[in-house]
Amino acid sequence: MRYCDKCGVTIAGEEARCPLCQSMTLPRGGDSRPPFPDVPTLYARHGLFFRILLLCTVGGAIACLGVDWALGFHGWSLFVAGGVACLWLLLYISIARRRNVLKALTQQVVVVCALGVLWDLCTGWRAWSIDYLLPAAFMSVMLAMFILTLVLRMPSEAFLIYLLLDMLFGLLPAALLAAGLCRNAYPSIACVCVSVIAFVALLVFKGGAVAQELKRRLHL
Amino acid sequence: MAKNWSRLDNAAKIFPPTSGKADTRVFRFSCTLTEPVDPEPLARALSDAMVDFPSFRYVLKRGLFWYYLEEGDFPATVCEEDAPPCAALYHGFAAPLFAVTYYGARVNLEVYHALTDATGALQFLRTLIYRYLLLRHPELARDGVPALDYDASRGQRMDDSFDRYYSGKRRRMAPGPVAYQLRGLRPPQWRQQVIVGTASASGLLQRARAMGATITELLAAILLLCIDAERPLRARRRPVVVTIPVNLRKYFDSASARNFFSVVNIGYDFRAHPATLEAVVASVRESLRRALTPEALENRLNALGALERNPFMRAVPLFLKDPVMRLSCDIAERDFTASLSNVGRITMPEALMPFLERFDVYCATRKMQLCVCTLGDTLSMGFTTSLISTDVQRRFFRALTAMDLDVTIYANHPESR
Ligand SMILES: [Zn+2]
Numbered sequence: 122m123r124y125c126d127k128c129g130v131t132i133a134g135e136e137a138r139c140p141l142c143q144s145m146t147l148p149r150g151g152d153s154r155p156p157f158p159d160v161p162t163l164y165a166r167h168g169l170f171f172r173i174l175l176l177c178t179v180g181g182a183i184a185c186l187g188v189d190w191a192l193g194f195h196g197w198s199l200f201v202a203g204g205v206a207c208l209w210l211l212l213y214i215s216i217a218r219r220r221n222v223l224k225a226l227t228q229q230v231v232v233v234c235a236l237g238v239l240w241d242l243c244t245g246w247r248a249w250s251i252d253y254l255l256p257a258a259f260m261s262v263m264l265a266m267f268i269l270t271l272v273l274r275m276p277s278e279a280f281l282i283y284l285l286l287d288m289l290f291g292l293l294p295a296a297l298l299a300a301g302l303c304r305n306a307y308p309s310i311a312c313v314c315v316s317v318i319a320f321v322a323l324l325v326f327k328g329g330a331v332a333q334e335l336k337r338r339l340h341l
Numbered sequence: 342m343a344k345n346w347s348r349l350d351n352a353a354k355i356f357p358p359t360s361g362k363a364d365t366r367v368f369r370f371s372c373t374l375t376e377p378v379d380p381e382p383l384a385r386a387l388s389d390a391m392v393d394f395p396s397f398r399y400v401l402k403r404g405l406f407w408y409y410l411e412e413g414d415f416p417a418t419v420c421e422e423d424a425p426p427c428a429a430l431y432h433g434f435a436a437p438l439f440a441v442t443y444y445g446a447r448v449n450l451e452v453y454h455a456l457t458d459a460t461g462a463l464q465f466l467r468t469l470i471y472r473y474l475l476l477r478h479p480e481l482a483r484d485g486v487p488a489l490d491y492d493a494s495r496g497q498r499m500d501d502s503f504d505r506y507y508s509g510k511r512r513r514m515a516p517g518p519v520a521y522q523l524r525g526l527r528p529p530q531w532r533q534q535v536i537v538g539t540a541s542a543s544g545l546l547q548r549a550r551a552m553g554a555t556i557t558e559l560l561a562a563i564l565l566l567c568i569d570a571e572r573p574l575r576a577r578r579r580p581v582v583v584t585i586p587v588n589l590r591k592y593f594d595s596a597s598a599r600n601f602f603s604v605v606n607i608g609y610d611f612r613a614h615p616a617t618l619e620a621v622v623a624s625v626r627e628s629l630r631r632a633l634t635p636e637a638l639e640n641r642l643n644a645l646g647a648l649e650r651n652p653f654m655r656a657v658p659l660f661l662k663d664p665v666m667r668l669s670c671d672i673a674e675r676d677f678t679a680s681l682s683n684v685g686r687i688t689m690p691e692a693l694m695p696f697l698e699r700f701d702v703y704c705a706t707r708k709m710q711l712c713v714c715t716l717g718d719t720l721s722m723g724f725t726t727s728l729i730s731t732d733v734q735r736r737f738f739r740a741l742t743a744m745d746l747d748v749t750i751y752a753n754h755p756e757s758r
Contacts, residue, residue, distance in 0.1 A: 128735060129742035130538070131749040140536055140752035141735035154445055156751035157535070160425050220432060337346050337411065338404040341655045 122151035178205045203243075207236050222273075223266060223283040230262045230290065251297050252305045256312035259291045263319055281334045284323065291316025345412040347399065349455060351503035351645050352600040356455040357401060357408045357431065358663040359670045362531045363727070365429040368459065368704035368712070370466045371449040375698055378443040379477055380419050386472035387441050388417035394465050395495055396598050400435040401455060405658055408455075413437065422449060425532045426753060427705035427725065431455070441469070446698070448473070454600070459684050459702060459712070460588050461598040464491050466700075467689065474693050486692045493596035502595040503646060511643040517606055517676040520582035521572060523709055525728045528755035533725045536734045537701050537751040542686075542720035544746050554622045556713070557683040558629065560722070561585065561607055562621040564711060567736040568678055569611045582608040584677035585629070592638055603641050605632035606677055679709035686715045701751075709733065729756055 123132040123146035125139035132139060132146055134155040139146050182202040189198035214228050234255050241250035266287065270280045294309035303309050323331060349357075360366035391397050400413035415437050422444035430438055430453040438453040439462075448470065452462045471489055475482045528534060542556075549559040561583050568581050589601045607628045609621055631637070648654060654662070687700050694717065702712040703723030712723045724734050738748050 128739050129748070130738055131747070133749060133751045136752070140750055141731050141738055143731075156537075157426065157753035158422050158444055159754065160423065220436075333344065337402070337409060339406070340348065340404055340409065341406055 122149045123147060124149040178208065222269060223280050226262050226265060227283045227286055230258050230287065233258055248302065248304045252303055253308055256294050256308040259287060260312050260315050262287050263291065263315065281327065281331060282338055288316045288320045347410045347499070348501070349408055349410060350501045350600045351649055352602060353455040354649060355666060355670055358666040360431060364707045365427055365705045366454040367427045367430050367451050368454060368462070368702065369427055369449055369451045370462050371447050371701045372466060372470050373447045373698040375446065375696055377446050378448055380443060382476035383443060383448065383473050384417055384419045386469055386476055387419055389472050390465060390469045391417055393468055394498060394598055396457065396499055397439055397465060399438065399456065401431055401438060402435060403659060406655065407659065419443060425755065426535050426703065427451065427533050457598055458600045458602045459682060460590060463684060463687065464598055471693065474696050481692060484692065487690050489690070490688065497596045498598040500595060500597040501599065502589065502593060502597045502601040503642065506593045506642060507646040508639070508643060511640050511647060514640065514644060517582070518580055519675045520608065520678045521576055521579040522678060523728060525730045527727050528729055531727055532755035533705055533727055534729065534731065534755045535703055535753045536724045536731065537703065538722045538738050539699060539749045540720050540741055540746045542715045542718050545720055548744050552619065552622050554626055557585070558622055558625045560711070560713060561625045561681050562618060563737060563740050564679060564681055565609045565621055566616060566618065567733050567740065569616060570736060571732045577612060580608040580610050582606050582677040584680045586682045587633065587638065589638065592635055603638055605629065679711065680706065682710065682712045684712065684714040
């Protein structure tokens with residue numbers, strides 16, 4: 122204990138200065154334990170790693186732009202820069218959603234597909250993004266969620282909404298097929314079938330839980 | 342098995358969209374015992390208390406239109422205090438909305454405000470301490486300690502009393518004037534500056550009575566005067582306003598362990614009236630008397646309830662609702678400078694009193710908050726700010742020592758390292 126004769130208050134712990142007026146305190150026996158534990162300010166532990174990664178990737182992209190410019194600008198360096206931006210976007214989602222793996226997967230599949238379609242558009246539409254990327258991404262995320270929930274032993278309620286969302290995404294190739302945008306129909310057909318089968322399986326085994334989860338999530 | 346779930350109560354709806362690094366919306370109740378805490382019986386007591394209070398099992402989730410509470414599945418764990426006071430509990434995923442920690446002889450209960458208010462949290466902490474002391478000292482159980490005086494079924498504890506007492510009748514309320522706001526340097530990472538002061542409850546009551554006031558009125562008046570004395574001259578054109586949360590369980594029949602509170606704003610215009618303690622006390626008493634009528638409280642309850650029942654507001658998806666709620670909260674919160682919450686006298690069975698030293702309460706805030714509670718003759722006043730400056734607190738506690746009260750200060754170091 123200490124005492125501040127300016128404020129006239131007793132101060133718990135061994136404070137050299139009064140917390141109220143910051144003047145010197147006088148000793149006064151008793152308990153010396155500080156009233157609150159000292160918690161050091163935590164700076165991001167992985168800060169250095171990310172800074173180096175940022176410098177390397179951004180530096181590399183700028184170097185490519187420079188080389189491209191020096192060789193009379195063919196535009197390939199813009200793709201390198203775009204690739205770096207995509208990498209950081211996906212990294213950001215993984216870190217921001219690290220506590221909720223399924224949500225991260227759901228957001229990432231949307232971003233990956235959107236970026237894929239964008240790349241395809243920018244490189245002279247060859248339809249590879251909707252022919253192969255979309256079906257493959259949706260099916261692999263469905264599989265990944267199924268394995269994750271088994272391995273991490275998640276309660277069924279935790280993954281239902283994300284699984285349902287991904288199945289809805291899985292029906293998107295059907296719309297693209299109907300619109301006649303696909304050049305190779307087989308992967309899209311496979312994706313739609315897998316989504317429908319997964320949905321039926323979910324209804325058969327977890328029908329009640331699905332209905333309740335939807336009721337909770339959609340309450341007005 | 343079907344999971345239980347529940348809508349957020351009316352007061353809680355504002356907390357999830359508006360809580361973040363700057364204002365975690367977490368408050369802490371702590372109980373200091375007379376001997377060091379033993380974590381093992383504390384964990385067992387916690388698991389028993391969680392059975393008594395089903396709402397503390399809930400986790401917060403996002404729906405398409407609203408946030409909601411869903412029964413969670415997590416073990417009862419206690420750990421040694423290792424974070425700054427009132428650090429964030431809700432991170433946007435299904436984790437417990439409260440935490441029990443210990444430090445030396447102190448047991449801390451930190452609660453996210455969407456789960457419950459101070460009254461609900463206090464009932465939980467009292468049950469926890471009661472069960473802990475009975476496990477820690479089996480001889481007490483042999484002598485037969487009377488049960489806690491909290492009479493409420495599980496259904497009553499889960500009750501959404503805002504919904505129960507919503508009648509739809511209301512008059513339009515004019516928004517209050519924009520109040521003076523404290524400014525200054527802030528500690529790193531939006532940490533809270535916590536300064537708890539204890540004084541004799543009977544001594545303070547005696548001084549309040551001498552002025553014909555209650556403890557809350559006296560403390561509110563001192564706080565108004567201290568804030569006014571510390572502000573720069575150019576900021577004098579705005580009124581100083583202290584907002585006081587009101588426990589609605591006293592006015593409407595309810596034993597809910599969830600949120601059921603309202604607030605009243607007490608302002609004082611220092612340009613038009615004298616800055617003497619007597620004058621401010623008289624004004625605070627008069628404002629409280631006018632605001633604390635059942636009609637005025639019911640009007641406010643209905644005004645808040647009408648917003649969430651607005652069909653347009655209901656059908657807006659949550660990701661659009663969040664920024665709107667954040668903005669309207671920022672605008673609404675401009676009408677007060679600081680907040681004063683008196684939880685009042687805490688009762689514990691007489692046989693347990695030798696093991697208890699005091700209770701403290703304080704709350705994370707972007708402004709300034711003073712939370713008061715009393716155990717026996719120890720009145721605890723917990724100041725929190727997210728400012729480095731301690732000038733208002735210094736004036737406040739010097740005003741108490743000037744009344745010949747013995748004050749002991751317990752402070753943290755938000756700025757260290
Ligand atoms: Zn001092």
